Amino acid sequence: MDLLSIKDPSFLKGMSNQELEVLSQEIRRFLIEKLSVTGGHIGPNLGVVELTIALHKCFDSPNDKFIWDVGHQSYVHKILTGRACEFDTLRQYKGLCGFPKRIESEHDVWETGHSSTSLSAAMGMVIARDLKKENSYIVPIIGDGALTGGMALEALNHIGHEKKNMIVILNDNEMSIAPNVGALHNILGQLRTAGKYQWVKDELELLLKKVPAVGGKLAATAERVKDSLKYLFVSGMFFEEMGFTYLGPVDGHDYEALFENFRYAKKTEGPVLLHVITKKGKGFHPAESDKKGTWHGTGPYKMDTGAFVKSDKAPPAxxxxxxxxxxxxxxxxxxxxxxxxxxxxxxxxxxxxxxxxxxxxxxxxxxxxxxxxxxxxxxxxxxxxxxxxxxxxxxxxxxxxxxxxxxxxxxxxxxxxxxxxxxxxxxxxxxxxxxxxxxxxxxxxxxxxxxxxxxxxxxxxxxxxxxxxxxxFPRGNGLGVPMDEKLKSIPLGTWEVLKEGEDGAILTFGTTIPMAMKAAEALEKQGISVKIVNARFIKPLDEKMLSELFRKNIPILTIEEAVLQGGFGSSVLEYAHEQGFYQQAIDRMGIPDQFIEHGDVDSLLEEIGMTTSEVVKRMTILARKKQKRA
Structure with a gap:
């Protein structure tokens, strides 16, 4: 079918399992093709194709609420909710977000990019549902890696205690970004090998009901036998001890198994944990065979070979x-x-x-x-x-x-x-x-x-x-500068003058130094001489150099690729106040009081006014004010 024509997931209701299998392959081809150009979280999404389709077929989003933990695996969900036509802009400036985004769709009910938040958010939604006396299924989908997060374990404890209706999907692919570690991972390994525990338990219950209870003794004995069975078949039944009905493990790529367990989960009172086994990167050999986490999230790649598209001459990351x-x-x-x-x-x-x-x-x-x-x-x-x-x-x-x-x-x-x-x-x-x-x-x-x-x-x-x-230090690669063979210590709290100047000073560090240097060149052509200082120690400040600048009454512009409130520029203002330089001219550039959306860094910097031309403009104003005072 034409994925670009999908408006909402209702079309899935009438599809046969065979048609769903075809749809799965179409979605995988679509993702592999689109992400080869834009990059993105290819491995997690290829692994949840059948699971996401099955969820949307068996539940009714957005009345039923899907809460994707981390959000790395939400691309298939985006396709099924009418956003396939935007995938050419994935993770690009003003384009489709790589994570769930509430303003994008009513089907995105929770925003996340950090792990282990889904269960707590789901509990909040469950409490609200019950207080408002509404009918809906709340379905958090959490990975086995995210389940190791302390917040997720706190939420499991609370959910199991409250006994409210919730269906937790544990998407177990044995990896988060890198291979998982820890005792909980080992418990999941035991559960994976447990096979048909739920089926055996149900069969035993049916058998016991047919045996006449004599004076209640046999019934009590039978109950103890049934309870002990879970320890026989599943060593360390962690989730049931936490208060959940545990279902699984289920093949996350088998539609019939998913549908059967979803039906069972919907009929079960109290919290249910459905343990689904998926294959990260399924359907694309380079991602499917990845053991290190390289294909969790990537830049552009070649579809035929899986080779990443990058310069061989790039400086080290x-x-x-x-x-x-x-x-x-x-x-x-x-x-x-x-x-x-x-x-x-x-x-x-x-x-x-x-x-x-x-x-x-x-x-x-x-x-x-x-x-x-x-x-x-x-x-x-x-x-x-x-x-x-x-x-x-x-x-x-x-x-x-x-x-x-x-x-x-x-x-x-x-x-x-x-x-x-x-x-x-x-x-x-x-x-x-x-x-x-x-x-x-x-x-x-x-x-x-x-x-x-x-x-x-x-x-x-x-x-x-x-x-x-x-x-x-920033994301990405260095500048390709020559490297000293012998390492040395840098005296703490010392700054470095990169360019001398008398009409003003720019204090900055890291990624914004090139911006300052270009601005200084442009200002020289206007007859304005600006000192450029590599303020490499954000704390402690180089108080000696700073005091010298204050005593000369040189106007100062601070630049930081970080939030302005409470940042480096604020510390310079504070120091000026503490030292009694109340008339010192200080201007600051940095990230304004807003969350910055996705896109290439240059476009984002331009949008918030962190550009060479803005540096030139501000320093020109500061220098002219100095001239007037003189």
Whole structure:
């Protein structure tokens, strides 16, 4: 059928299983073709084609509510709800979002880009449904990786206690982004091998009902036998002990099995957990055979070979630069331990893990746990390196404050994907870390101008012994600058003058330095001389240089690819106030008070006015004000 003509999922109701199989293949071909151009989360979506079709056939969205955990696997849902015609714009500026988006469709009832939120959101919707006396099925779909998140376990506990009607779909593909780890993963492994537990239990119940109970004794004995059966057939019946009716495991690519279990689940009182086994990347060999998580989310690729479309001459990725420098230093320092919350591939830690398997810990989707493990290591004079994305560090904020900074523990936090990340949009833009870290006592926060300075900062961090230290770095590749062979420490709290000037100063760091340098060139042509400062230490500030600028009364423009409220520019304003420079001219550029949607970074920066021309405009105004005062 023509996928572009789909308006809503109602057409599925009258389709036979054979027709659904054909539809499954059409959707897979569509996804493989479209994502080869745009990139996207190909592996998760190929794995849930039949599951998503079956959900929409058996339930009635949007009255029945599907809550996609993480949202990586929502593309098939988008196709079935009338958005196939927008897939050429997937994850592009002003185009189709790569995650569920409430303003896109009434069928998207929950927005997410971080894992382990679906069960809590579903519980809120169930409570609202029952208070309003409405009839609907609430169906969260959560992966086995996301289920390891602490928030998901908290929600399971609450749902099992309340006993309200809810159907939880556990989409078990044995992987999240990277292969799953942990005890819960092992429990799921046991369940996968358990086979027809529910069928056997039902058959036994039917048999026992036919046996006459003598004085109640046989009935009581039979009940004990029935209860013990689940431990015989399924070792560690975790979900039933949590208060759920457990169904499965079910082949997530078998329509008849899915339909049968959905019917059973809809008739069951209380919370149900349907354990569905799927194959991540199903139908596309490169993704289906992926064991590392490379095909979880990709850029463009060649459909025929699966080769990724990228330049062979690109400079090294920032993540690789940082992790490989840590690896190099770990050869001479046995105290260095790397920790990641389920992102060994994204954080490019495979090399470290291969060389130092005993010093590499992937703790699963558990950012809070990762931060406190690092703190625990630091109490024992180890050198923990916590590799974590800026947007995921938000989830560990209390642990950073309470466990790391409050105890002044020597943890090195590598803040990956800092600044705008582009295609993944609002949930992944790493723009809040400066504002939520710089006011916390004891922490040092820095960002390099290029990969050479970056390797020296890693060296600085791992040779620092006085408390927590964090280095933020962007997504993507470095600038391709020459690299020093010998590593060196950078004196803490020192800035670097990149260009001298007398009419004004631009204080900036990281990805916005090239913007400032181009603006300075344009301003020179207007006769305005601007000093460019690499303010590489966001905290502590270089108070010596800053005070010198204030005493000369040079107007200052701060630029940061981060939120303005509470950011680097705010710290400069605060310092001016503290030192009594009340008349100091200071302007700030950064991310405004809004969530930034998806799109290429250059388009996003232009939309919010973070451009070279805007820098020129603001510095011209500041310089002219100075001339008038003079």
């Amino acid at each position: 920032w993540s690789s630069l940082v992790s490989e420098t840590v690896r190099k230093l770990a050869r001479n320092d046995e105290r260095i331990v790397a920790i990641t919350p389920a992102m060994p591939v994204g954080s490019k830690l495979e090399g470290f893990a291969s060389e130092f398997p005993e010093r590499m810990y992937d703790v699963g989707i558990a950012e809070q746990h990762a931060a406190t493990v690092a703190a625990g290591l630091a109490t024992q004079n180890m050198k923990p390196f916590l590799a974590i994305y800026s947007t995921f560090l938000q989830r560990a904020y209390d642990q950073v404050v309470h466990d790391i900074c409050r105890q002044n523990l020597n943890v090195f936090i590598g803040i990956d994907r800092a600044g705008l990340v582009g295609a993944d949009g609002e949930t992944h833009q790493g723009v809040f870390d400066i504002a939520f870290l710089r006011h916390v006592p004891n922490i040092v926060l820095m960002m390099p101008k290029d990969e050479n300075e970056g390797q020296h900062m890693v060296y600085t961090a791992l040779n620092y012994d006085d408390g927590p230290i964090a280095m933020r």
